Amino acid sequence: MLKRVFVAPDPGRIRLRFAARAVLGIGLAAAVCGLTGQSLAGAVTGGLAALLALFTVTDATLRGQAVTTALLPCVGLPVLAAAAELHAHPVARDLTFLAVVGAGVYARRWGPRGHSLGVFAFMTFFVAQFLHATTAQLPALYAAVALSVLTAAAVRFGLWCYERRLHPPAVPAPPTGRGLARVTTRQAVQATAGAGFALVVGQLVSGQRWYWAVGATWWIFVNTASRGETVVRGFRRVLGTVLGIALGLLVAVPVQGAPVPTAILVAACVFLIFYSAAVSYTWMMLSVTLMAELLYGLLGVLNPGLLALRFAETGVGALGAVLAVLLVLPVTTHTTTDAWIQRALRCVHTCTAEATARLAGSGRADPTERITELEQLLGRVRLSVAPLVHPLNPMLGRKRRARRVLALLDDCAHEIRGLAAVAADPQASHDSRLAAACRRVETAVEALTYGEASPLTATAAGPPAEPALAHLHGLERALAELAEPLRARSGMPRWNRLDALV
Template identity: 90%
Template sequence: MLKRVFVAPDPGRARLRFATRAVLGIGLAVVVCGLTGQSLAGAVTGGLAALLALFTVTDPTVRGQAVTTALLPCVGLPVLAAAAELHDHPVARDLTFLAVVGAGVYARRWGPRGHSLGVFAFMTFFVAQFLHATTDQLPALYAAVGLSVLTAATVRFGLWCYEHRLPPTAVPAPTAAGGLARVTTRQAVQATAGAGFALVVGQLVSGQRWYWAVGATWWIFVNTASRGETVVRGFRRVLGTVLGIALGLLVAVPVQGAPVPTALLVAACVFVIFYSAAVSYTWMMLAVTMLAELLYGLLGVLNPALLALRFAETGVGALGAVLAVLLVLPVTTHTTTDAWIQRALRCVHTCTAEAAARLAGSATADPAGRVAELEQLLGRVRLSVAPLVHPLNPMLGRKRRAHRVLDLLDDCAREIRGLVTVAADPEASHDARLAAACWRVETAVEALTDGDASHLTATSARPPAEPALAHLHGLERALADLAEPLRARSGSRLVGA
């Protein structure tokens, strides 16, 4: 698991820059809150606002990211006001919280911006419960949110703006025009039902920390699109929480909120959250759990009993999410898996075409940017296929086929990265054979995505000596080998029923 996080491919060191910039942005936001006289509660609120501004905003253009970042307080501040106003009215507070859950998930239908605003709204209500916010604290908390989002934006768009164009957030495409057939609508209903279960049972477990259970349900639903994905994500959340609690007993409890070591550990947790998010949900949850423990240490309430309560509430939240996706309007795994595999294959073709154009002398071709998009899509494929390759999956045939698909897609990505590296060499020249090889790649992708790959066969010819042609030869071979595991018994399902 450690190797998966720190040895996983990181093209352009995107994850490293993402994590390092997050530490800088959140750290500066907390410092600004301190310099302006904010209390500890204000600093915590501001730090969370900066974290969300840097973590959840994933519009495909820098301009779009800036607009979404500017809209975050417009959504968050009214929600914060509602949470504070309803602090002493439990029934109204709970119903409002569930409404925020449903609206936040439903907002994913509007793409990356809807997703970001939905997450920010939910977490604003959540932090109000964490801090027991009341109306007399609202002016200070408003200031903390505004200053922190502004500071994070200054870092992201001023001091360290490395994005030019990013692939869109992995939000599942709707399966129909509207109604309950739309995936985001079904997920909103599921999330609300799961959060309702977590809220009721969580309050029976603890009248003070019940919101942990609702938070667990919410985050299990984020970026999942099927019942299989949600079940696996729930398991990984519980595992990450258990590991984080164990580490907290060894680190956070002995520190007991001492300012300097706590600040250093918080920075380390933020780095791991951002660095591991794309490759390991378990590691991310370990870091999130540690971060929460350190914050409770600063508030002076951290002890082993609190950690045991966190484990119990996380289990309640995970159970609520699992029951919801199994019993309420379930979305099958293959529905989303097929779509993500096809999207990844089309991106393989696009990467190949961009690299070939660069080798032909085009100054506008951007194969490196397409490789980053391919890496994100392959990460989404792995998430979607995770239920099929899980060790507890008893369907061995499907497990083998899914493993084979993942291995061959990784082969495709490796050949694409090599081809793009060759294309980046200013001395590399275009070979006339590249056009023919690219055409064969295009044909293979079309056959795989159209479900008519029966004629594809792996080439047995010796790989060419030229680097670009050698990578294209390897890519052709991987695509041809994909035909057998992707050949669906039902015609429309790439990895089985």
């Protein structure tokens, strides 16, 4: 698991820069809150606001990112006011919290901006419960949120705006539909039902920390699109929490809120949250859990009993999420899985065409940003396929086919990265065979994505003289081998048959 986090491909060192910038932005936001006389509660609220501004905003363009960042306080501050006002009215508070959950998930239908605003609204309500915020604190908390979002924006769009050079691709969106066929609509109903279960049972477990259960349910639903994905994420959420609690007993409890070591450890947790998010949900949750423990240490309430309670509430939240996706408007895995695989394969062709055009001398062709998009799509494929390759899946044949598909898609990505590296060399020459090989790749992708009946075969050729041709031939072989697990003899997609378990 540790190897997966630190050895996973990081094209352009995007994850590294993402994590380092987060530490800088959140650290500066906390410093600004301190310099302006904010209380500890204000600094925690501001730090969370900066974290969300840097973590959740994923619009495809810098302008879109700036607009979404500017809208965060417009959504968060009214929710914060409602949460503080309703502390003395538990029933109204609970119903409002569930409404925020449902609206936050439903907002994902409007793409990355809706997702970002929905997460910010939920977490603003959540932090009000975490800090027991009162109406008297609202002016100071408003200022902390505004200052922190502004500081995070200054870092993201001014001090360290690496996206300006990279032109980040559009963030992959889940498959769409109409009415209850739309994934986001079904998930909004599921999340509300799961959060309702977590809220009621969580309050039976603890009248003070019940919101942990609701938070666990919420975050299990984030970035999932099927019941299989949600079940696996629930398992990983609990596993990450258990590991984080164990580490907290060794680290956070002995520190007991000492300012300097706590600040250093929180910075390390922030780095790991951002660095591991794209490759390991378990590691991300371990880091989140440890960071929460350190913050409780600052507040002076950390003890082993509190950690045991966090585990219990996380289990309640995970159970609520699993029951909701299994019983309430379930979304099957195969629909989303097939869509993500097809999009990844089409991106493979686009990357190949860009690299080949670059080798042919085109100054405008640049496969780098397409490779970043491919990595994002492959991440979505892995998430969707996770139920099939999970160690607890007893369907061994399906598990083998799913692993084969993932391995071959990884081979495609490896060959694409190698081809792009060759294309980036100004001394690389254009071989006349490149165009023909690229056309064969295009034909292979069309056969896999559009269900053509003609069989796919790799080109029988000796070792090519040009490195670019070697990568293209390797890509052809991987695509040809993908035909067997992805297609049935009739020519219809076989992938849909892998879903019976979930």
